[in-house]
Amino acid sequence: MRAIAINGSPRKNWNTGSLLEHALAGAAKDGAETELVHLYDHVFKGCVSCFACKKIGGQSYGRCAVNDGLTSILKKASEADVLILGTPVYFGAETGEMRSFLERFLFPFLTYTPDYASIFPGKLRIGLVYTMNIAEKDLPIYNYDKIFAASQGYLSRIFGNCDLLLSTDTYQFSDYSKYLSTGFDAEAKKKRREEVFPQDCGSAFELGARLTATAKVDVAVP
Numbered sequence: 001m002r003a004i005a006i007n008g009s010p011r012k013n014w015n016t017g018s019l020l021e022h023a024l025a026g027a028a029k030d031g032a033e034t035e036l037v038h039l040y041d042h043v044f045k046g047c048v049s050c051f052a053c054k055k056i057g058g059q060s061y062g063r064c065a066v067n068d069g070l071t072s073i074l075k076k077a078s079e080a081d082v083l084i085l086g087t088p089v090y091f092g093a094e095t096g097e098m099r100s101f102l103e104r105f106l107f108p109f110l111t112y113t114p115d116y117a118s119i120f121p122g123k124l125r126i127g128l129v130y131t132m133n134i135a136e137k138d139l140p141i142y143n144y145d146k147i148f149a150a151s152q153g154y155l156s157r158i159f160g161n162c163d164l165l166l167s168t169d170t171y172q173f174s175d176y177s178k179y180l181s182t183g184f185d186a187e188a189k190k191k192r193r194e195e196v197f198p199q200d201c202g203s204a205f206e207l208g209a210r211l212t213a214t215a216k217v218d219v220a221v222p
Contacts, residue, residue, distance in 0.1 A: 001081050001212060003033070003080065003082035003083075004036075004037060005035070005036045005083075005084040006020075006039060006083070007036060007037065007038045007039060007086050007087075008085065008088070008097050008101065009086065009131075010040045010095070012038055015131040015171070020036060022205045023208035026204070026207065026208030026209035027082055027208035029208075032082060032215075037073055037076070039098065042069035043068065044066075044070035044101075046100035047103040052065035053107060054112065062108050062121075063108050064105075070100075073101070074104060077105060079122070081218070081219065082124070082208070084129065085098065087129070088131045088132065089132040092147060093147060094130075110158060118157060118159070120158055123218040124159050125161060125163075125211040125218070126155050127163045128151060128152055129165045129204065130148060131170050132144065132170060133169065133170050136168040167200040170192075171197065
């Protein structure tokens with residue numbers, strides 16, 4: 001049983017990275033071998049629209065043909081039992097690195113058939129973790145709820161499942177006085193970091209354990 005987490009944040013040890021570490025701890029508790037991949041450690045690009053993954057009978061049919069720093073990560077992700085993707089929200093979407101990963105990871109498995117059927121050959125349990133500085137009540141104002149639902153929908157279409165975890169109103173800086181951030185209440189942010197974020201970490205742990213337990217059932221059923 002193998003669980004891999006992909007960190008789409010440039011900060012390894014902040015909100016997103018911490019949640020992914022807890023998710024992997026939950027997976028490990030249920031017996032999974034775990035690995036955390038930081039996308040910003042690798043040099044790669046998004047989909048180049050070569051369509052080699054769609055060419056019938058081609059040597060790259062069903063997989064990304066581009067060979068760069070993402071190639072080995074794509075292979076690991078597709079061969080895992082559990083995959084947990086984590087990203088902060090930058091300008092209303094995933095980070096550029098996470099978006100590039102999603103393009104390269106998902107597109108080869110999506111077919112241009114009338115129902116856009118998936119040709120993913122295995123069984124993979126998916127978790128999708130978002131962190132963001134806005135409050136949960138404000139998600140509809142910025143259409144974040146629709147954005148998250150769309151990404152969850154893409155993953156569910158390809159893999160048949162996707163569990164979503166949101167961590168809202170996060171702590172961005174260790175010292176708000178050093179940055180132009182007067183739109184935030186620094187003390188309220190700090191209080192939430194101390195009281196609510198640990199609950200989010202607990203939810204991430206449960207996510208990793210739940211996905212791993214379900215993956216074990218998938219493996220047991222032919």
